[in-house]
Amino acid sequence: MGALQSHLKQQQLLPSTRVQYLAIVERSGEEPVEWLKRRLNARTPIGTVLPYRAAIKHLLMSEHGYTEEEVKSLLPKAKGRPTAFRHALSPELLAVYHTLVDELPEPSRTILTLLPKTGLRIGEICGLADDNVQVIQDFKFPNMS
Numbered sequence: 001m002g003a004l005q006s007h008l009k010q011q012q013l014l015p016s017t018r019v020q021y022l023a024i025v026e027r028s029g030e031e032p033v034e035w036l037k038r039r040l041n042a043r044t045p046i047g048t049v050l051p052y053r054a055a056i057k058h059l060l061m062s063e064h065g066y067t068e069e070e071v072k073s074l075l076p077k078a079k080g081r082p083t084a085f086r087h088a089l090s091p092e093l094l095a096v097y098h099t100l101v102d103e104l105p106e107p108s109r110t111i112l113t114l115l116p117k118t119g120l121r122i123g124e125i126c127g128l129a130d131d132n133v134q135v136i137q138d139f140k141f142p143n144m145s
């Protein structure tokens with residue numbers, strides 16, 4: 001699995017994602033494509049199906065030498081139960097959220113302020129490196145209400 005670990009690191013995936021993919025591959029056994037096929041059904045949440053599929057894709061590319069196009073043809077299409085979308089906060093609740101967030105210490109305040117304004121997940125914000133951020137002088141977020 002050393003080639004897979006190197007491949008995942010080269011893909012610049014978050015460490016937590018790499019750990020999950022390695023755990024998925026370990027569970028898949030010797031026939032990863034067949035294992036994946038058995039897990040794809042209409043009842044499985046798409047949020048579970050997609051990481052399974054991605055982990056097996058990276059395994060086939062890194063350790064078995066398949067190209068991305070070959071993997072596309074080998075793996076079954078991702079099917080599953082759609083993700084339940086959450087409704088956005090109302091303008092009133094968003095104002096309450098920002099009032100509460102403003103009272104928090106750093107770095108929590110910055111992280112929680114960025115969530116509704118960027119659409120990033122907490123792990124994505126926490127994983128940002130200095131060279132991932134471009135500061136724009138006098139930038140104002142548009143009114144989100």
